Amino acid sequence: MLSPGEIEDPQITSEQLLSLKSDLKIINMLEELSNKHCPAQFKGIEEGGKVSKCNETAMRLREEGAKMLRQKKFLKALLSFTESIANAEDGSEMLGLAYGGRSQVLFERGYYRECLEDIERALHNNYPQEMAGKLLERQSQAEHNVQSQNKPKYYEDIPKITKPNPKIACASDAVEIASDSNQGRHIVATRSIEAGEVIAVERPYVVAVGPGPSQKYLHCHECLELCYNLFPCPKCRTALYCSSECQQKASKYHYNECDLCQFDFVEQLSLKAILRGLKESVTNGDAPVDSTVYRSDRYEEIQQLTTNKEKRSVRDFFEAANDACIYTYFLKKYSDFFDATGVSEERLKELLFHHYLNTSCNRISVEKTKKSSLNTEFHVVGDGLYAFAGLLNHDCYANVTVSFYGSTLVLQAARYIGKGESCTLTYRNYNFAEFPKVVRTHQLWQNFHFNCKCEACTNNWPIFDCLISGPIEKYQKFVEQVQKELEDPDLNQKELLSTVAKRAKESLKGEPSKVEVNVRRIFCDLLKMPGNKILEFFLCFIMLPIFF
Structure with a gap:
């Protein structure tokens, strides 16, 4: 579908x-306008054909992984081998070879449990008999050393709600959902x-x-956990999982998403x-829904x-309608979606249009962090939809902060919050401290469509x-x-948090000082x-002697 700038009407x-008062009428109007100017709007995607798993591509990536391994560039080697695994045809010798190559990277970095899992996968995927000797030797050494593995935690125990x-x-019982015409x-x-x-x-609905x-x-496509030995969906080269449990959970949506992934659609x-x-x-059928919870x-x-x-702008509507029409077209032509669900094409278009708009407003980036002295580094892992966190309004100096444990979101008070x-x-x-008002106003309207x-x-x-x-000398101490x-x-994190929390309580109402902003940031x-950590792919074992 064309964008509004490309249409001459x-x-x-x-x-x-x-x-028009109806999402479907909006979609139909924009689709008709696009078809008038571009009657073969899906031809470009279809001409490329299905982007299937390909052993030739997998072999090239495996060779790149082996090259990186020889150069001791272990993380790059791991990424190349995992991409090779994603591209290798299911059950093929090439898949076994890719698992075998990754097992060597994992072995050399001391991830023996993951190494053993990959060796088992290699042997179950037609790993060449004439090459199996080295693999079995690696398996024996990994079994001997597995108890020495000292894998760092990606995150600590997830906090619990006491009430x-x-x-x-x-x-928790400290909050409720309210509604008014302004907010x-x-x-x-x-x-x-x-x-x-x-x-x-809160767990996400989807990620x-x-x-x-x-x-x-490096992250499971279902739970976003850090994982160095992901395994792929047997049909598409997109989805990768950390466990059979996650693969089973993903079956709630991936059964038809997989059909689209084979045309190289990104995860949405x-x-x-x-x-x-x-x-x-x-x-669930006609089972009653408890709307009180x-x-x-x-x-x-x-x-x-x-x-x-x-x-919303006209461009937003075009993009939403574009998504709705493209996904409906491909699901109809290349999957059993409509037969399996009984949903009409019109209803699917309406749902896709609606969720394009509401996910763009409500998606939350899942992060991991690395604290070095007083500075914190942030990396985005992916996005999630959180039904409760999505209800919190924006503030340029908010009173709640978010952290992540895997894909589980934890909301904590950034300062004292009064009743009401x-x-x-x-x-x-x-x-407000990093972005001038003119920048914030533009970005918030552009991304979320409200005036703060x-x-x-x-x-x-x-x-x-x-x-x-503010009180600089006191702050420096x-x-x-x-x-x-x-x-x-x-380090006793609880004691340190308690110390900083006491200092954060000294914050006054109204415009804060530099000291107050920094204390809030540190807190x-x-x-x-304790949440998701940026971890280096380093040695994680204590070398034990090998006895024969």
Whole structure:
């Protein structure tokens, strides 16, 4: 489908499209306009044909992995071998060879459990008998050394909610869902909440791993866990899993997503949400839904997340309609989707259009972090849809911070929150200290389609460099204390958090000082420390002698 800039017809306005009063009418109008100018809009995708698994491609990637291994570039070798595994034809000798190559990388870095799993996979996938000697020798050595493996944790134990909310399955009893004409649905504190208190622990409805090699070849496409020995979907070269349990969970949506992946479509939260939701509706049938409890694992809650449709541009509508038409076309022509679900083409288009709009507003980036002294490095792993966290409104100096344990999202108070106060997040880190108001206003409208009315925007707070300094000497002593404790190998995170939380409580209302902003940042970064970590692919074993 064409974009609005490529169409020569008179300008279409959002108001004209919204006046149609129906998503399907909007889609049909835009589809008709596109077909008028580009009647073969799907031809380019189809001409490329299915991007099937290919042993020739897998062999090239395996050779690249072997080259990187010889050069001791272990992470690059691991990524190349995993990509080779994803491309190798199911059950082929090439798949066995790719697993065998990756097992050597894992062995040399001391990941013996993962190495043994890959050796088993290699042997089950026609690994050449004449080459099996070295593989079996590696297996014997790995079995001997496996007890010495000292694999670092990707994250610590997931925090627990001490007082669950009877009306919100993932939240504490400190909050409730409120609604008004100004803020829409939002989250409000029902009692005072102390800094650091856990507000919610939420699993995503669906996730989509990022497109980069260090994202899609190092993290499970179902749970986003860090995994150095992923295994692939037997049909497509896109989906990779850390366990058979995750592969089974993914079957809720991947059964038809797989058909699209074979045309090199990227993973989409919107499509996954629809496929999982429709599968659940078929499974559950006419079973009654308990609407008194807000659940993160239910499609109805995802479907009700905001779209901000009335504020969208014509380009947004074109892109949403484009997705709806393309996915419907390919699912109809190359899968059994419509026979299996009984859903009509019109209904699928409506759902795809709706979820394109609501996932663009509500997707949350899943991150991992690395703390070095007082600085924190952030890497995005992928995106997730979270029905409860999606209800928190934006604030450019938010009172809630988010951390991740795998794909599990944990919300904690970034400061003291009073009873009746709205709980807020800073969307995509568009905070007042780093971004001037004009930049925040543009980006928030561009990405989320609202005008921010938080205190920082209303009072036009200056960026960090222009804030008053605050008690610098007192802050420097505080920083020295925090740095000293962070460098201590016997660091007690709870005690350190308690110390920083006390300092964060000293924050005054109104425009903060540089010191107050920094204390809040340090506190929030410390809350993230037990969550997903940026780990180096380093040696993780204590060498044991080999006895024969």
